Amino acid sequence: MALSPPFPGDAHAAYGTLTPIYRPMAQQQAQERNAISPRRAENFPEWYQAVVTAADLAENSDVRGCMVIKPWGYAIWELIQQQLDKKFKDTGHSNAYFPLFIPLSYLEKEAEHVAGFAKECAVVTHHRLEVGPDGKLRAASPLTEPLIVRPTSETIIGESYSRWVQSYRDLPILLNQWANVVRWEMRPRLFLRTAEFLWQEGHTAHETEQEAREETERMLGVYHEMMRYHLALDVVTGRKTASERFAGAVDTYCLEAMVQDRKAVQAGTSHFLGQNFAKASNIQYLSREGVKQHAWTTSWGVSTRLIGTLIMAHSDDDGLVLPPRVAPKHIVIIPVTPKEDTKAAVLEACDKLAERLRAQSFHGEAIRVQVDTREVTGGSKAWDWIKKGVPLRVEIGPRDIAGSAAMVARRDRPHKSRDLIAWDQLVADAPTILEDIQSTLLARNQAFRKENMVPMDDKDSFYKFFTPRNSGRPEIHGGFALAHWCGCPDVEEQIRKDLSVTIRCIPDDPAIAAEPGMCIFSGKESAQRVVFAKSY
């Protein structure tokens, strides 16, 4: 097998013929059977659900909006956690834990914050159960002050900070917590929008505005790097408009990923909170000049939504496709044991190869290898791992033992393409192949994003861009529209009403949108283009 060079300068160029992400139905080979039904092009939302089920990532709970994250899905989250946690520590942060329950009165302290979250809070009003006259359990003993289940923790952490901070010498405070939060969602969707979700929330307090702004940008950068190099997502970063800003923030920065139906997913946020929460929570310090000052705070977070983004960005009509750096297993070895008398030899060869592969490292960690010894036929084993998105599948049968070779299949290539590779070569090349899969996925996401991020210079084409031809069952359409906007919230609101399209961000990359122009809706002046898109 000819291997592509590791880390090609332009990975996209190394793959002149990319596997098309969508193929028109007419070109689909009729006899070709996919693992996932429907296909992406047929019904994207249903395809997404089918991938989650087929890859055994999660399932819905009886509690509406809540999900059970199954081992394979949780392992992906753990890998994301590990990578991020290291980065947080490297940038000077420590982990801590703050309570799940927040007194109602805390939330009331910041007016915009209340307005933003009040409609989606779970409220705890009682603290015991008793048996009612009908024999059923009912809530008893009302709380004097109701508690809310945290939708985010700015207020309760601010309460602590107000006690911890006395002097400029107490600053900065750089904390993070890994936690669950609850936002009572009307329309849940596994991983993307659930009533309860797992996330991390960083909360920092600083002496100066500049320090806090630097922190906000630093953490945006940490997220950017993680999404690009671990999740293989070519995200667009930028600032939110006033209407999309975090409730109570001065500035919200975000990372917007484009997934395969060309919609945007907000994959992470970093907020500069100014002194708003410091004033609300009374976080004050005595400055170097002996003057009482409010601290400057930030908060930043990513959630299990990243997994949903990952699925929608990379997976195909055969199921999940995982970038190796977040794959719970890098390689699965499937013993092909057609006859009893050769079975032991095959299994032994598989175990030996697994050991040799485990001794290799990929990004400073031992390669994660599993030998699938389940008592089912080889074909269904292979399909299971295709659906689970394992980057490399290795099959060893009796005939391969003589030649010390194995059939190797890459998940980023069509499921029928397999190569016979000698064990020695596979062991030596495994890290390179994994790296190549990683960069191929990034290159594909980047090519797709570039292809579907288009400048729009008049209102008509803008509306046409976001209007499906088939309104009954909308086909995949639209993308990221780069258009000039005058900054007027009314214009933004009108577009949202007309097309369900919002400004995802004001991009910070001058290569994307620096030049001034004229708002295509109002004709007024505009300093730069902004990104419009439909979103999750």
Added chain:
RNA sequence: CGGAGUGUAGCUUAGCUUGGUAGAGCGCCUGGUUUGGGACCAGGAGGCCGCAGGUUCAAAUCCUGUCACUCCGACCA
């Protein structure tokens, strides 16, 4: 919270208009034959047809109520 729809086995569902012993596929269990890309044959387990009332000799089927879920809007990481 508005509009539409659906509740039958672990999952997907047929049957409902015209009331008469609840059927299939997948999955699961057992045995056998198989095995280099989703095996086949035989046998088996599994259902108060969402729940409560009503009509009827008889209700998955008709009527009323209720609960849950899904989709489309409004809201959101």
